[in-house]
Amino acid sequence: MDYATHYDVGDRKRDGGINEDSVAVSVFEQGHREGFLGYDREGPDGAESDDDRTDEGGGDGAAPTAEAADGEPGEGRPDGGPDNRSAAVFALADGAGGHDAGDAASYIATTAVCERLAGTAVRAARSEPEGFDVAVDEPLAAPPRAADLEAAVAEAVVAAHREVLEYAADAGEQAHATVVAGVVVGGRCHYGWVGDSRAYVVNAAREEILPLTTDHAVVQRLREAGEIDDVEALVHPRGNEITRAVGGSGRDDPETATVDVETATVPLYREDVLLVTSDGLLDAQTEAAKLYEWYVDAGRDEEMAAVVRDRAVTDDEIREAVLSSPSLADAAERLVELANERGGKDNCSTVLLHDGTLPPTPEDPPARGAGAGPPVEDRETLVERD
Template sequence: MDYATNYDVGDRKRGGGINEDSVALSVFEQGHRSGVTADGTDGNGIGRDGAGEPDESEGPPANRSAAVFALADGAGGHDAGDVASYLATTVVCEELAPVVAEAARRDPGDFAVDIDESLLPDRPSATDLQTAVADAIVAAHRAVVAYAAESGTQAYTTVVAGVVVDGEVHYGWVGDSRAYLVNGARQSIELLTKDHGVVQELHDRGEIDDVAAHVHPRGNEITRALGGAGDGDPETASVPVETNSVPIFAEDVLLVTSDGLIDAQTDAPALYERYVEAGRSDEAAEVVRDAVVTDEEIRDLVLGSDSLVDAASGLIDLSNDRGGKDNLSVVLARDSALPSTPGEDEGMPVRAVDPDDPVEDRETVILPGE
């Protein structure tokens, strides 16, 4: 598995602000014998000779990878957003790293190892892994609440976190940090999360359109977060966590980001007013799209970069070029040992949390978990 992380305080805060974002990634990388096997080839399509040995001229055998990721954006304006985000990412990874290792151990057949199933842990379902992610996020919430109670401060943070194992990503989120899948085979970007924020609620009610949502003055207001103001019980504190599971392919890049990437434009309120005053015309909409960071730009930058490291730094630069309004953090990961993206005639799984085109309008769809 290849991965990269990057984070920045943001141009507007560079003169004295602090970075309240936090990222964490734990990768379980395993190699054995001749590598991962699948239908006579390893996960990278490396051929094997008649004796079952890898053809070394084709490259090295593929390892099996699993991972835990967590990204948190501490709420600005509160006493300890930086502490809250640190606690969130570290607690989540501490809770989920053993879950990933055990889930991976359940499949010795990937390495052509024959072990009686009675000696192996039970295979976790998607529901099991989503529950583990939600439990880890609640544990992080309680850690932040405990800190707030002990220190007498306000400590809040968003979080998006999950596990990548056995060709699927199982994830959960609270707040407006996001997860995407950028697919090179389909030249697509799919949003896996839905913001817990005022602007999202306005959009869901049809009160604002996609363009206005980019620059709405209330874009920094979230409706759900981890943590508290020191008045909760750390032993019983809870928070609603949204979860999901989707397949992930060799051509996918998993991108996790704080809202500093999307909400980079410092002139957003003025752009919103101009757009509304112009009657939401196509011309005014184009001005907004040119000024903000769009999903299409994110897709093109990720797919056009030579490496994930370059993509991560490029996203930081893009955000700062558009205003650098807030802290920004990104995590990117891909695994070339996974199965390839289905062809155009095979049907593509529905992975976006809120697809642009209705499922019933697609010729062939594969629903997650089916």
């Protein structure tokens, strides 16, 4: 599994500002039998495989592109199984600006979450030895269900919430942060979030971007209520107001306090890049209030809407930045550059992950966007009695 991160204080805060974002990634890579053979080694006929999207052992392998989406992995086991297996844990947190210790809150949140979930990811990968044709039953635990892994993510975020509250109480400061965190194992991402940092899947085979989260934010509520449209949401004056966060002032009891963590599970495919980002990427425009006023005063006409979309950062631009980049590292850097080009109003951080050992994208993949619900195979049977 390849990954890349990039983070920046933001152009507007470059003189005297601090970066309150924090990111953490932990990757477990397991090889067995023949080991990981890569995607660009020579095949039986001496020709190289035409899929060179990843670099062996590297954290900056090439991002999948639409042109490369049809490539086949190098020769592996005769049964077509994987030559290696990966699991990863990620966490991204954005400290709430304007509070005393947003940077401390984000640091505590990402490190606490990954500390608790790293073992969960390894145990989940280890619980399926048949992936390497190894017959082991006892003493291995049964593979966890999607619901179990979602619960583990939620519990880790709540634990981080309590640690931030404890810090705030001891320091006599306020400390808040958004969090997006997850476990990637067995071809699925089990994730949870609090606040308005986001997760996306960018798929090269279908050339699409799918939001995996919905913001816990005032603007999201206004959109859902039909009070503003999608263009207004890009530049709304209340774009920095969130409705849920980890941490607080420390007045709550750190031993019993909790926070509502929204969770979900989605399948991942060979052509996917999992992207996690703080709101500094989406809320980069320093003239947002002016653009909002112009759009409303123009009667929300399409000409002014085009101006707003051109100056703000849209999901389509994020998709193009990922798909057109030669590597994950380049994509991560390009996204931060894009935020700064549009104003760099806030700190911006990104995490990108790609697993080239996964099966290819099916012709008719299941719905994976935010709110799509669990995959059919994960739905539990309910018995309704008369």
